Amino acid sequence: MHERSLVKTLIEQVLEEGRVRGLGRIHEVRLQIGEFSGVEPSLVESAFAEMASESWDTAVRLTVEVVPLTATCLTCSEAFHVESFRFVCPRCGGGNVQVTAGEELRLVSVLAERQTACEGVRP
Numbered sequence: 001m002h003e004r005s006l007v008k009t010l011i012e013q014v015l016e017e018g019r020v021r022g023l024g025r026i027h028e029v030r031l032q033i034g035e036f037s038g039v040e041p042s043l044v045e046s047a048f049a050e051m052a053s054e055s056w057d058t059a060v061r062l063t064v065e066v067v068p069l070t071a072t073c074l075t076c077s078e079a080f081h082v083e084s085f086r087f088v089c090p091r092c093g094g095g096n097v098q099v100t101a102g103e104e105l106r107l108v109s110v111l112a113e114r115q116t117a118c119e120g121v122r123p
């Protein structure tokens, strides 16, 4: 049920953006979900499909971009994709790594009738 509350917050945020910016009919909502955010994209999509129809009369498309989990080694500065949640540097084998992407859940943009709005707003 974690995803449902996230989607509820997301929809409220989109509605608020629409009010503040005077947007027309909303066509599409774009979202970034990190691999390591603990959020399941398919559950977000199904919750959105269900809850969007309660908020808007017309269909609003949700586009989810999954952000790979990447990290940087603090020992040798290697940037790499973390696979199977193994936080070990593939170059030097060190475990002193810092996650650089893949933990986010971010509303990227809202496509509406009048204009594109709200870049990079966090839910």
Ligand SMILES: [Zn+2]
Binding pocket: 073, 074, 075, 076, 077, 078, 089, 090, 091, 092, 093, 094
């Ligand atoms: Zn390294």
